[in-house]
Amino acid sequence: MRIKKENTIGLVVDIQERLFPAMIHKEELLKNSRILIQGLKILRVPLVVTQQYTRGLGETMEEIRSLLPGLDFIEKNEFSCCDNPIFSEKLKNSGAKNIVIFGIEAHVCVLQTAIDLKEAGYHPIVVMDCVSSRAEKSISLAMERFRHEGIPMTSAESILFELIRRAGTDEFKSVLKHVK
Numbered sequence: 001m002r003i004k005k006e007n008t009i010g011l012v013v014d015i016q017e018r019l020f021p022a023m024i025h026k027e028e029l030l031k032n033s034r035i036l037i038q039g040l041k042i043l044r045v046p047l048v049v050t051q052q053y054t055r056g057l058g059e060t061m062e063e064i065r066s067l068l069p070g071l072d073f074i075e076k077n078e079f080s081c082c083d084n085p086i087f088s089e090k091l092k093n094s095g096a097k098n099i100v101i102f103g104i105e106a107h108v109c110v111l112q113t114a115i116d117l118k119e120a121g122y123h124p125i126v127v128m129d130c131v132s133s134r135a136e137k138s139i140s141l142a143m144e145r146f147r148h149e150g151i152p153m154t155s156a157e158s159i160l161f162e163l164i165r166r167a168g169t170d171e172f173k174s175v176l177k178h179v180k
Contacts, residue, residue, distance in 0.1 A: 001152075003125060005163040009096040010040045010047040013081065013103030013110050017058030023104055023132040024139075030063055032129045032156045033102055037067045039160040039175045040100070048090060049073040050081050052109065079109050082116035091122075098123045100159055102130030107138040107145075114151045129155045 015033060020026055040047060051060055051073045065071050076084040082091075091099070099122050101114055110131050114124040126146055133139050146153055154162075157179050164172050 001123060003098050003100075003123075003159065003162050004165075005043050005045050007096050008045050008098040008100060008163065009091070009094050010036070010045055010100045011081065011102070011113070012037070012047060012049040012060070012064065013101060013113060014050055014052040014057070014105075015061050015064050015103050016051055016054070017061055019052070019057045019104060020061055022134050024134065024136055025132055029104070029130060029132045030061065032127075034063060034067060035178050036100075036102060036127060036130050036156040036160065037064065038178045039156070039163075041067070042171055042174045042178075043160070043163050045100070045163065046094060046096075048087065048094075050076050050084070050087065050103075050109075052079075053077055080112035080116045081109070082113060082120060096122075098125060100125050100127060102127040102156075104131065105133040105138065106131040106142040107133050111142045111145055114146065115149055118149060118151055123152075125152045125154055125159060127156055127159055128153045 049060060054075055074087050078084045081087045099117050101110055101124055103110055114126055117124040160175050
């Protein structure tokens with residue numbers, strides 16, 4: 001299955017101020033998430049951002065918020081974004097079939113969302129260098145489950161170049177500046 005930008009959205013899951021410090025490989029997560037967001041914006045791929053229990057876990061990280069002026073996040077208490085009616089309605093209205101998922105935690109909200117999206121007939125793609133958890137083992141177990149469920153995994157660079165499809169374009173040159 002080739003992923004085309006015309007029927008794709010990005011889903012940023014719970015990259016929040018009080019949750020982020022507990023993540024392993026957090027600097028890599030933040031760096032790659034920023035690259036992915038910048039690339040998706042260049043490609044005009046819409047982004048949806050969720051926040052889990054904002055009062056307790058804080059706002060979306062400033063390093064992410066600063067890339068999304070006028071950020072309109074979806075507040076949730078559900079682990080799976082699909083269990084949130086606002087998210088479900090927004091997704092349905094988007095017309096997208098491919099959902100590029102990244103954020104935290106890999107073995108909870110990202111995993112449950114990806115499984116529910118697949119079950120609902122969407123094509124979730126998890127960007128593994130843009131997800132994290134509190135423990136390495138949790139990420140490994142999430143990856144095992146993604147494989148078992150038939151949910152594709154990729155990297156930020158790989159998904160961006162797949163969406164671009166060819167070198168030499170203005171989009172390619174703009175995205176390349178962020179990837180390098």
